[in-house]
Amino acid sequence: MIQGLAALLLFQSLGEVIAQLSGAPVPGPVIGLVLLLAALVWRQRRGAGEWVPLAQAADGLLAHLSIFFIPAAVGVMLYWEPLAREGLAWVVAIVASTVATIAVTAAYLKGRLGDAPDETPPQ
Amino acid sequence: MNEGLAAKLPVGLGLALEPLAEVWVYLAATPLFGLTLTLGAYVAADHVSARTGRHPLANPVLWSVLAIIAVLAATGTPYRRYFEGAQFVHFLLGTATVALAIPLARLWPELRARSGALLTALALGAFTSIAVALGLAWALGASPTMLASLLPKSVTAPIAMGVAEKIGGSATLAAVFTVTTGIVGALVVTPLLNAMGVRDWAARGYAIGLAAHGIGTARAWSVHPRAGAYASLAMGLHGVLGALLLPWLGGWLRG
Numbered sequence: 217m218i219q220g221l222a223a224l225l226l227f228q229s230l231g232e233v234i235a236q237l238s239g240a241p242v243p244g245p246v247i248g249l250v251l252l253l254a255a256l257v258w259r260q261r262r263g264a265g266e267w268v269p270l271a272q273a274a275d276g277l278l279a280h281l282s283i284f285f286i287p288a289a290v291g292v293m294l295y296w297e298p299l300a301r302e303g304l305a306w307v308v309a310i311v312a313s314t315v316a317t318i319a320v321t322a323a324y325l326k327g328r329l330g331d332a333p334d335e336t337p338p339q
Numbered sequence: 340m341n342e343g344l345a346a347k348l349p350v351g352l353g354l355a356l357e358p359l360a361e362v363w364v365y366l367a368a369t370p371l372f373g374l375t376l377t378l379g380a381y382v383a384a385d386h387v388s389a390r391t392g393r394h395p396l397a398n399p400v401l402w403s404v405l406a407i408i409a410v411l412a413a414t415g416t417p418y419r420r421y422f423e424g425a426q427f428v429h430f431l432l433g434t435a436t437v438a439l440a441i442p443l444a445r446l447w448p449e450l451r452a453r454s455g456a457l458l459t460a461l462a463l464g465a466f467t468s469i470a471v472a473l474g475l476a477w478a479l480g481a482s483p484t485m486l487a488s489l490l491p492k493s494v495t496a497p498i499a500m501g502v503a504e505k506i507g508g509s510a511t512l513a514a515v516f517t518v519t520t521g522i523v524g525a526l527v528v529t530p531l532l533n534a535m536g537v538r539d540w541a542a543r544g545y546a547i548g549l550a551a552h553g554i555g556t557a558r559a560w561s562v563h564p565r566a567g568a569y570a571s572l573a574m575g576l577h578g579v580l581g582a583l584l585l586p587w588l589g590g591w592l593r594g
Contacts, residue, residue, distance in 0.1 A: 221434075228437045242582045243497040245436035249575060252437055256444035266445075274441035277434060278567070282399045282557040283381045284432035287373075287425035288496060289404045289518045289554075293411065294418055295511055305479035309489055310516060313472035314523045315531060317493060317550035321464035321573075322532055325542035328456040 220273030227252040372416075373424020380406045393561055395529045400554055401522050432553075439575065442568040450572060457545065461576050464549040468493040469588070483593075488512035490589055492520045494581035495552040495574055502581060506589025517552065524551020525558035540565040548573030 231248025384399040391397040472489050487508030491499035496517040503513035528547045540563045547555040548570030556574050560567030
């Protein structure tokens with residue numbers, strides 16, 4: 217698992233270096249994700265199985281993905297005033313557009329992919 | 340905090356609490372406080388979420404954030420001090436983003452076979468998100484800064500903040516809108532898609548990852564691994580599309 221974590225940090229660093237050098241608006245971790253995905257697909261093509269330490273580290277982190285958003289989200293407390301001033305406009309816009317986006321995307325994919333339910337029921 | 344707390348309490352109690360207050364001053368100055376508060380709030384919120392069978396209203400991000408803000412307000416701790424500890428958790432967000440490559444690699448052959456449908460869904464979803472948000476906010480009289488900050492709200496936060504600044508919005512407002520979008524998405528997705536009769540985990544996950552980036556993707560992971568993998572893919576693709584197209588769209592809208 218610790219080797220897996222080291223590999224993730226290595227790809228994260230690679231992504232950061234590329235983001236800094238290129239000045240692209242894409243964050244380093246997203247570039248790291250693309251690089252690691254390319255490496256893993258290349259491994260698969262060569263017929264290699266999943267590397268267990270990396271799979272363990274990734275599954276461990278992703279099982280509690282929610283927690284990593286908390287520190288940034290608490291930062292909302294710093295911006296009450298500008299938000300309260302134009303409260304109606306942004307709240308209505310966000311709620312309506314989020315509902316519409318989920319509905320349009322899911323309805324389209326339901327039509328394109330068919331609707332085969334998995335065994336596990338929706339929660 | 341030390342003097343403030345002791346002064347507010349009755350004399351006897353204040354004296355009895357003084358050693359405790361000193362310990363508090365020490366703890367609050369170390370990263371231990373922000374770190375323990377973040378993990379503690381999350382463990383409690385996640386426990387409640389699991390006990391309610393992952394009910395959307397028991398969203399762990401929402402309740403952890405509210406609990407932490409309440410504790411910070413009650414103890415008079417500034418956000419900056421809290422973040423000194425919480426930054427370790429925040430840093431791992433980048434590492435977790437890289438880790439999304441593993442579930443995507445597992446699904447790769449299936450994703451490639453479906454790439455036409457998935458990319459069309461991306462274009463439709465991204466357009467809907469922008470058109471509805473900007474149209475409504477404009478009709479309700481939002482300021483130009485507000486509109487420019489709303490434009491990238493469905494894209495993952497680090498990209499949204501950079502894009503908003505480029506097109507005359509505010510990075511901080513964009514961060515708040517992104518977080519709000521994520522939480523709204525995580526709250527509405529289950530009842531909405533149940534009502535629409537969408538049962539396929541692939542379609543469900545892709546829709547929430549596209550509309551509500553990381554927080555929506557976290558919700559998808561907690562419900563089903565297939566939904567989580569499709570949500571990760573949608574979030575990543577929407578992030579890249581947003582980083583490439585939104586600065587151009589913002590410039591065009593400002594004329």
